[in-house]
Amino acid sequence: MSAAETDAADTPAPTRAWYLRLMRDPSALVAALFLLAVCVVAVAAPVLSPHDPFASSRSVMVPPVWAETGSWTHPLGTDGQGRDILSRIFWGTRLTLVIGLVSVGIGGFLGSLLGLLAAFRPGLDPWVMRLVDVMLSFPAILLGLALVAVLGPGAGPVIVALAIATVPDCARIARSIAVSVMNQEYIEAGRALGLPARQLFLRYLLRNCVSSIMIFISLRFGQVILIGAALSFLGLGARPPTAELGMMAAQGRDFLLFAPHIAVIPSVMIFLIVLTANVLGDALRDVLDPRLRS
Amino acid sequence: MKTKALTLAALLLGTSLAQAQEITIVREVDSNNYDPHKTTSRAASEVLFMLGDTLVSLAPDMQTIEPGIAESWEVSEDGTTYTFQLRDDVAFCDGKPMTADDVVYSMNRWTDPETKSPVAWRAGEVESVTATGPHTVEYKLKAPFSELLYQLTQSFGTIVDQANVEALGDDFGVSGFNGTGPFCWVEWTPRDKMIVERHEAYTWGAPFHENTGPASMQRVTWQIVPEENTRTVAVLTGQSQISQYVPYIALEQLKSAPNVEVVQSDLAFWTYFMGFKIDKDTVSDPAVRRAINLAVDQEAMAEDLFFGVVQPAYSYVSTEALDWNSDLDAQLLGYDPEQANALLDEAGWTRGDDGVREKDGVRLAPTAYVFAGSTWGKISEAVQAYLREIGVDLQIQAFDATVAWGKLATQEFDMFGMSYPYVSSGDALNLYFRSQNMPTPNRMNWNDARTDELLLAGSTAITDEERADSYGQVLEIVHEAAVWLPLYHEPMVIAQSTDLETVVPHNIYGAGLYKGLDLKFRD
Numbered sequence: 001m002s003a004a005e006t007d008a009a010d011t012p013a014p015t016r017a018w019y020l021r022l023m024r025d026p027s028a029l030v031a032a033l034f035l036l037a038v039c040v041v042a043v044a045a046p047v048l049s050p051h052d053p054f055a056s057s058r059s060v061m062v063p064p065v066w067a068e069t070g071s072w073t074h075p076l077g078t079d080g081q082g083r084d085i086l087s088r089i090f091w092g093t094r095l096t097l098v099i100g101l102v103s104v105g106i107g108g109f110l111g112s113l114l115g116l117l118a119a120f121r122p123g124l125d126p127w128v129m130r131l132v133d134v135m136l137s138f139p140a141i142l143l144g145l146a147l148v149a150v151l152g153p154g155a156g157p158v159i160v161a162l163a164i165a166t167v168p169d170c171a172r173i174a175r176s177i178a179v180s181v182m183n184q185e186y187i188e189a190g191r192a193l194g195l196p197a198r199q200l201f202l203r204y205l206l207r208n209c210v211s212s213i214m215i216f217i218s219l220r221f222g223q224v225i226l227i228g229a230a231l232s233f234l235g236l237g238a239r240p241p242t243a244e245l246g247m248m249a250a251q252g253r254d255f256l257l258f259a260p261h262i263a264v265i266p267s268v269m270i271f272l273i274v275l276t277a278n279v280l281g282d283a284l285r286d287v288l289d290p291r292l293r294s
Numbered sequence: 295m296k297t298k299a300l301t302l303a304a305l306l307l308g309t310s311l312a313q314a315q316e317i318t319i320v321r322e323v324d325s326n327n328y329d330p331h332k333t334t335s336r337a338a339s340e341v342l343f344m345l346g347d348t349l350v351s352l353a354p355d356m357q358t359i360e361p362g363i364a365e366s367w368e369v370s371e372d373g374t375t376y377t378f379q380l381r382d383d384v385a386f387c388d389g390k391p392m393t394a395d396d397v398v399y400s401m402n403r404w405t406d407p408e409t410k411s412p413v414a415w416r417a418g419e420v421e422s423v424t425a426t427g428p429h430t431v432e433y434k435l436k437a438p439f440s441e442l443l444y445q446l447t448q449s450f451g452t453i454v455d456q457a458n459v460e461a462l463g464d465d466f467g468v469s470g471f472n473g474t475g476p477f478c479w480v481e482w483t484p485r486d487k488m489i490v491e492r493h494e495a496y497t498w499g500a501p502f503h504e505n506t507g508p509a510s511m512q513r514v515t516w517q518i519v520p521e522e523n524t525r526t527v528a529v530l531t532g533q534s535q536i537s538q539y540v541p542y543i544a545l546e547q548l549k550s551a552p553n554v555e556v557v558q559s560d561l562a563f564w565t566y567f568m569g570f571k572i573d574k575d576t577v578s579d580p581a582v583r584r585a586i587n588l589a590v591d592q593e594a595m596a597e598d599l600f601f602g603v604v605q606p607a608y609s610y611v612s613t614e615a616l617d618w619n620s621d622l623d624a625q626l627l628g629y630d631p632e633q634a635n636a637l638l639d640e641a642g643w644t645r646g647d648d649g650v651r652e653k654d655g656v657r658l659a660p661t662a663y664v665f666a667g668s669t670w671g672k673i674s675e676a677v678q679a680y681l682r683e684i685g686v687d688l689q690i691q692a693f694d695a696t697v698a699w700g701k702l703a704t705q706e707f708d709m710f711g712m713s714y715p716y717v718s719s720g721d722a723l724n725l726y727f728r729s730q731n732m733p734t735p736n737r738m739n740w741n742d743a744r745t746d747e748l749l750l751a752g753s754t755a756i757t758d759e760e761r762a763d764s765y766g767q768v769l770e771i772v773h774e775a776a777v778w779l780p781l782y783h784e785p786m787v788i789a790q791s792t793d794l795e796t797v798v799p800h801n802i803y804g805a806g807l808y809k810g811l812d813l814k815f816r817d
Contacts, residue, residue: 056679060598081675240675240690254668257523258543
């Protein structure tokens with residue numbers, strides 16, 4: 001308990017109200033609310049879906065409700081197999097978010113660990129950075145293709161590929177921040193006090209780098225969702241009948257000239273998620289980055 | 295000055311006329327090569343029919359055998375010796391006259407075990423092929439083969455040039471092909487385009503063609519366009535004058551376009567089906583296979599996914615095909631999900647918590663291998679949705695065409711998606727149900743001595759009744775065992791520019807334009 005209290009006392013005062021300052025930015029507020037809504041929809045997909053997202057029906061290619069022949073039975077219409085697009089959007093968003101969050105989480109964790117270690121133990125630095133260079137020379141899409149060839153298509157290989165693709169970028173960012181932190185006087189002071197390496201790493205280094213890394217990860221999230229959707233679009237991601245936004249867009253391609261809503265609706269959803277994730281990431285940086293704090 | 299202008303005008307007119315005699319045909323996939331004995335792809339047949347000739351030809355009614363390189367032929371009474379009288383005016387693209395020796399070489403190369411031709415069986419069990427005169431060929435069989443003449447119309451029986459085969463070696467059908475067809479090889483860029491040019495000396499087209507040669511088109515370009523919307527647009531905008539690879543969804547739009555005409559022929563024997571590997575735990579129980587057949591609504595699929603252009607299939611070959619056993623019509627498995635569920639309950643397959651059936655530790659979740667792409671994507675997902683209703687959890691694995699054929703030769707899957715062309719029931723049954731055709735194309739592992747016996751009896755039958763009776767029994771056996779899930783019969787649909795004379799679609803091996811002799815711009 002006492003450790004937690006000291007931690008709180010250590011935190012510099014202005015970061016405490018970071019979320020309040022974030023909310024003052026109207027675009028960030030809208031983005032945050034939208035993402036919150038998306039998360040709620042994703043979590044509650046089984047409850048919210050008006051239809052079974054995997055059950056096909058005889059009413060195929062029904063247009064959305066705003067079209068002349070649309071109806072409220074299928075507010076966003078149905079796809080080429082007669083499945084309700086709204087329900088599939090809910091389920092697809094769920095999977096897309098899971099893919100994005102898990103891969104960014106794993107990749108971000110491993111990447112920042114590598115970067116921080118490289119800065120903390122200069123002996124490791126050349127090894128870690130050469131490894132990162134090797135990983136950076138491999139495009140995520142190519143990596144995804146190779147993994148799917150080995151593991152077979154599915155959401156799992158996509159998550160692994162995206163996580164691996166996130167590691168090198170994150171390691172570089174974390175290292176560059178950590179190196180500058182390592183030069184700070186309080187690190188010297190900690191050393192002089194004879195703090196064990198573990199404490200120095202966790203309490204001094206990590207805590208001073210974490211906000212900058214979080215900014216990077218939040219910006220990376222949008223990118224990862226985009227690459228994940230691209231992999232699914234290429235048929236490497238989720239397997240049918242699972243719904244995934246990129247895959248839904250790919251399946252709608254055949255109907256583009258006749259029933260454009262099948263491809264357009266999931267594409268718009270991807271666009272909105274990525275856009276709001278980026279806007280929010282930007283706003284987070286404005287609020288959290290000490291260098292931008294005036 | 296005036297003469298100069300006139301010459302210029304004439305020149306311009308001349309070039310524009312010459313340009314006008316060129317067409318581009320768009321299609322979905324390319325072939326791995328254009329050696330008639332080394333590929334089974336439809337893409338190869340389409341081009342080979344134009345580049346080469348066969349001994350006999352098949353009329354557009356898909357029944358009548360007409361002359362080709364052979365102007366007449368005789369069959370001995372025991373059905374084992376065919377004597378072909380060849381035309382004496384046939385020449386290869388390089389100008390060399392074609393003789394009986396070329397035919398003998400072609401047939402021997404086709405059946406030679408060293409060629410390793412996947413289609414050697416189509417030539418029958420050959421005893422010998424010999425030239426008994428400069429333009430006479432004797433084709434001797436070990437046993438009668440009632441389908442021989444039909445098989446000889448296929449592109450696999452194309453006459454090749456020995457000197458050309460030997461000169462090109464492994465590149466035969468890749469870097470060049472010297473044939474006797476109405477068009478000659480110009481250039482092939484794999485997965486992009488194949489260009490062929492008119493064979494000026496060609497005069498030996500089969501009698502059912504309006505034009506027996508030379509061809510009206512000077513140059514034909516087969517262009518690969520994998521994306522179906524792009525092909526539709528190419529036909530609508532005149533970038534391509536003709537194509538049989540137009541998506542059904544676009545047919546209404548194409549029909550209403552003033553510059554496009556759509557022609558259709560239902561005399562097509564091209565059937566889509568999913569086969570069961572019958573020795574796999576999941577589908578070894580005939581009750582499961584019957585239930586799956588009962589669970590799928592082919593009629594709804596034909597209407598909703600293919601806009602009513604295709605015919606729902608309940609039989610493994612078209613009921614219009616030669617030697618179809620009409621006694622089976624009443625026994626075919628229609629759409630009845632309730633009966634399907636009852637059948638599975640009765641057989642002891644009980645539903646688990648997730649709704650998927652199980653029996654003796656076997657989860658009813660068969661894996662199906664299909665081709666990647668929109669057609670099989672749609673079909674397999676629709677089937678998957680129907681099977682969910684009866685507690686079968688179909689796992690779909692789609693592979694690109696380049697790896698799919700290899701994957702489909704393995705024992706890894708429980709079900710597979712396939713479509714195939716045939717000329718008759720016998721053709722289809724011999725291809726898929728002979729035990730020596732395991733593991734491919736008999737991917738079902740259908741190993742039944744009675745079937746083999748009847749197939750042999752059918753193919754060596756001398757009378758039509760005998761043949762129909764033998765094949766009819768095989769049809770009954772395999773339908774009874776529900777070895778396949780038939781899906782639909784595909785008609786031949788060709789979208790063409792109204793600048794062209796209306797073509798007569800031909801269905802030989804699904805190659806809608808056949809020799810390309812009647813491709814002609816309207817005057």
